[in-house]
Amino acid sequence: MPRLWLIAANEYKRHVLNRGFLFAVLSVPLLIGAMIGLIMLMERMRVNNRPVGYVDLSGSLVTQSDSTNAGPVQFVAFPSEDLAQSALEAGELQAYYILADDYEQSRKVELVFVQSPGDNASAQFYDFLRLNRLHKDARADWPLSLDLVGRRVVEGTFVTVRSADGVRVYNESYPVSFLLPFFIGLGFIVLLTSTSTTLAQAFAEEKENRTIEVLATSVSPGQLVAGKVLGISAMGLTELGAWVAAVSVLLGILSRINSWGWLAIIWVHPRTLATIVVVAVPTYVMFAGLMIALGSTVADVQESQQIGGVLSLLFTLPIYATEAMVEHSTGSLAIGLSLFPFTALVSFCLLTGFSSVPWWQVGASVMILTLCATGAIWLAGRAFRLGMLRYGKRVDWRELLGRGSRVPEPSGSPGRRGIP
Amino acid sequence: MNKTWLVLRNGIISQVTRKSWLLVTCGLPVLLALIMLVPPLLRGNPSGASASSEPVTSPTVEGYVDQSGLITRIPDNVAGLLRPYSDEASARRAMASGEISAYYLVPADYVESGDLAYVLPDPKAFSLDGQSWVMRWVLLVNMVGGDEGLAQRLQNPVNLRVRALTPSTGPEVGEGPAYWIPYTTAMILYIIIIMSSSLLRSSLGDEKKNRVLEILMVSLSPQQILTGKVVALAVVGLLQTAIWAGTGYLLLKVAGGTINLPPASQLPVAVVLWALVFFILGYGVYASLLAGLGALTGPNVPGSSTADFVIIWPMIIPVFLMTIIIPNVNGLLAVLLSLFPPTAPVAMITRLAVGGVPWWQPVLSAVLLGVTVALVFRVVARAFRAQVLMSGQAFTSRGYFALLMGREEPDTRSDCSNVGLE
Structure with missing residues (x-):
């Protein structure tokens, strides 16, 4: 058990205590501040009080x-x-x-x-x-x-549009409240992609530079995987927390300067928030499992980044069909994307914020996601055990799923680049 | 020259035969096709028209609860579209039973506050207005004692004609096509430059990692390698753009839309040619800098993404400020950004797409950019040999920029390292 925490703490410190992390944490509030400043400047430019x-x-x-x-x-x-x-x-x-x-x-x-x-x-x-x-x-x-x-x-x-159940309220003067679920979804996506790709890289990197061979002599695969997941998830939460805190401070200062009353009425219904959270948790576990499997099976870090990037792109797919999904929330596109595990999170963020979604759909999606998350964890464990000692060589997906031969071909062992 | 050609040819062939390049080049049009064609099909609207262009549905009957006592008459043109209810509970019941499609709640203090609640069974974010024009109209008519003529004049007080006393008779800038044409042109240029430069960075990073660069240095000069690589990746970038543009054109044809843009939406040939010039020059600057970075760091090392960002950042500045540049195309900020070489490609092409730029400014900007390309190219080529010797060294942004400035950091001279000695 202490070794698990040792790995988690080391992973956390390795990613958080460096200038790159500080840069990433500061870049988001700076970017948002710059955008708000630009919008304010534009608004000011549109005003002309001359006679x-x-x-x-x-x-x-x-x-x-x-x-x-x-x-x-x-x-x-x-x-x-x-x-x-x-x-x-x-x-x-x-x-x-x-x-x-x-x-x-x-x-x-x-x-x-x-x-x-x-x-x-x-x-x-x-x-x-x-x-x-x-x-x-x-x-x-x-x-x-x-x-x-x-x-x-x-x-x-001033028209305020609300749904019959009172869950959704749209005020045309203050659009932030109804955009909030969308922003929460974006926050989850950033958290998900940053931590998951870091996970894939961490496994691929240690496999590439052979640290994993040394680690395997003193810790069990379970401890190694759990330690890394904990450490990198903590890093992601630190990043997200720092962004929320920095953006809140920034908005607080700006609202005091500009007397923005709308900040005080930002509101999101607990049911909307709960829906997003229950979908986000299994999504995160599933994606983390897949990324560990990916990091353990690819040949090098670059490959893990490329495939991880494509998977991350899948998450944002519903954004391109926002209008079609929202205007036809009971249509096949909206239901299909909300049940497909990779697109479920963003779909629910859009549907709960901009339209309505029935309970059965949320339940079905959570069930599918939980099954997928369980499968992803199983896959991650198997991929890790099969791939951890294969330097510079991919693990075949058929082999990973138990369909192919488990014995590596002679030319691949111990690997072409494995001999110093 | 022959060796440069070999590098160029090899650069093009190795890039266009990469699985990842083929996937991105072919995958993007496929994704675009899916986005364009699938949602309309799923909505049962194969023509591809968006939801907003669908025929407007006929008005439905809605209810209202008037707590202010203002509504005493319903204008003739909306008679039958509104049904009064004494309280919200009965309006809610009527909506639940399907008797009305929505209801309004006019609060007691409406005249003072202007607040109006519009309750719908399932409001959609993209059609929130719904039929609320009906109630706005009814309230206005009732406020002026039922005088519909006066209410109409209050709603729309002018039939406006605009006359600009400016020498140019071009379209009004900052709105409609006059806004998105320069914006899109500049964004396309920005994406192509970044994409091609990043490809070069990645290609040199791979060769650094595989130590191919060290072998190449035995028989080729840094200038030959850099020239061959930079030109090859420019060709690859342009080829990719041509494939995407061609596919986009075909998709529009297949989707049934003919490209029949109004004259205000079409780019003059001169602007297209200038875009090509600024692509080549802008790419020259950024590709050289990123090539140097790729050769120094390999494909990915901690800290190199910060240097990537520092290098690319100047080109993002005009993208951010586009909303200021487009309406003030000859303003001080726009002129400065379009003459300053790192920001010039995007800023100048934005201005040229808007129009009205004095002829000497793009020429001066191109000359300044050309000089910058030559300088950057020379500096990066000079730094190339030293970078190869730094194989395995920990990367620092400071070290890289010091190297570009011709000042090698003390630790870069140590030729053995933990990873370098295998």
């Missing part, structure tokens, strides 16, 4: 007042287009609008600019027109006061 002119040829607009223009952009009336154009060319305006003489009937408006005006300026001008219209057409028999109607017309209606 906007207008030429009202129809004479239908009322004089600008606080009640018709409360935004940061000032609207300046010009009696003729020549004067508005001169002001635009002199840089006094970002753009100007011309209301056609038949605006009342046709609603024709022309926007003139040198460079496209800010999104906020256009939106505010439309509100300016709406409020003007309200002031002109207001009637005493309206059920609400003019101010209240004006406020609602400008601000609009």
Whole structure:
């Protein structure tokens, strides 16, 4: 037992206490920070608070007042287009609008600019027109006061969509909550691929540099496999934990600076979370087992990376069919991908977050995954025993599954590159 | 020259006959075909049209619970589509029995808060709006005392025409095809450069590992090896791109879609030619640097991925800043990034695809890149021989960059190592 922990601790320290790990841990929050910064910069670039002119040829607009223009952009009336154009060319305006003489009937408006005006300026001008219209057409028999109607017309209606069972809530103003299961799924995928490929590499590497032959003299195969799985899983959890902590701190700081209220209402239903976790656990065990089998059977580290990469790609396959799966959650594609062990995790992250999934589907998938995980562990143990002393030589999959001959061919023993 | 040709020929043949290369080259189009063709077939929509382009379903009857007391009349154009309920429980029962397809809950403070709940049996993330336009319209009409004409004007106050007083009459940048055409062009260039450079790195890494490089050095100069390898992998990269592009074109034909892009979506021939120039030059810089790294480290050693990232990072910068470059194609940032050699290939091709770039800028950028290629090539070739002697040495990024700068680290001179002496 102590030897198992010794292997686990050594594996953990070997992967965590190096600059590459630190770099990997810091790169994700830095990347997210850079992306948020870029989005904020883009948003800022779309805002332009310089004055906007207008030429009202129809004479239908009322004089600008606080009640018709409360935004940061000032609207300046010009009696003729020549004067508005001169002001635009002199840089006094970002753009100007011309209301056609038949605006009342046709609603024709022309926007003139040198460079496209800010999104906020256009939106505010439309509100300016709406409020003007309200002031002109207001009637005493309206059920609400003019101010209240004006406020609602400008601000609009905030629709919150929810499912009948209350599990899923989509707020169009705060999309983070309903994207959260997807992000949790992505976190699991990163954890899964990073730890599993590291596992495959660890076994292939020790086989390649023959450390495994030395280790086999003092520890049992079971201790070696369990120790490595524990150590590398702890590494993956450390990585994920560090990312979550760093991103939380980063978002906390940014939300304090920018007063982001939406961060406080991020919410995910416990049932959604539970579904993802019960699917993720056997998926992880299955993938880890397969990667150990892979690391023990391939000839070198590079080969394990290539095959591991292809397997990891399989995990993300449902992302390419997101819309088809979500819009037809009871269709054959969605059911097929959610039951196929390699694609189940991402499928459930998408289905539970963006659509609905019946209990039988979750149960069936967990059962299939558990069976596959058990098979993968059996395969890993067998592959390890068969492959650990074969330097530079693959273990045939037929042999691994017990169908082929167990006796290695003479040319392969002890291996072409095995003789120093 | 003859030996360079031999290296080149061998480089091409050994790459294109590798199982992994064939798998990626043929597998990607197959995967693309599956993604394009299978989901529509499973949805029973063999034409390949996406869900959003399917015919709009006819409006269904929905319920509402008005706790605000605002709704007193239902406009004629949506009459029959809404059914009132006194409380949420009865609306929920009606939805469960199939009497209505969804219901709205208008809270008592709707006018102050603007909040509206839309309850559906199984909402889908890609069609959340559903039929909510009906209730928005009803609320607006009721707020203005039932005046539908006024409500319509409030919903859509203008019939807009746009006039730009700029000298160029090109399409508006930053939206639609004007945004995704430069974006896609630059991304394709970025992927091809990275992919071809990585292939070269991996190829030299393998030869380093097998000690083939040491044998090659006996009869070939570093320049001959590097030139042969770099050109071979450029040819392989272009061949792969041609196969993918050809398959993509065929897939579009087979899927029933003809390539009938609007004029604004088509790339001028000049931009395609410039893309080829910037691919060759950009590839020259990155392939040389990664080749040096591959020759130094072998296929994979701890720490080498950090150096890989440091080398590739400058090319990622314009990809990140594309959303700023595209709308401000002649801004200071865009010009600087397109003239600075490590960021130039992606940044300049993005700008060229948008249009309106002064002619001298791509020329200057190409010249600067050409000079950089020559310098990097020379430095990497010089460092090549020293790297071969470092076989088995532990890799450090600092050591590699010091080697490129012509300063060998003290420990690189020790010619025996734990792995090197077998």
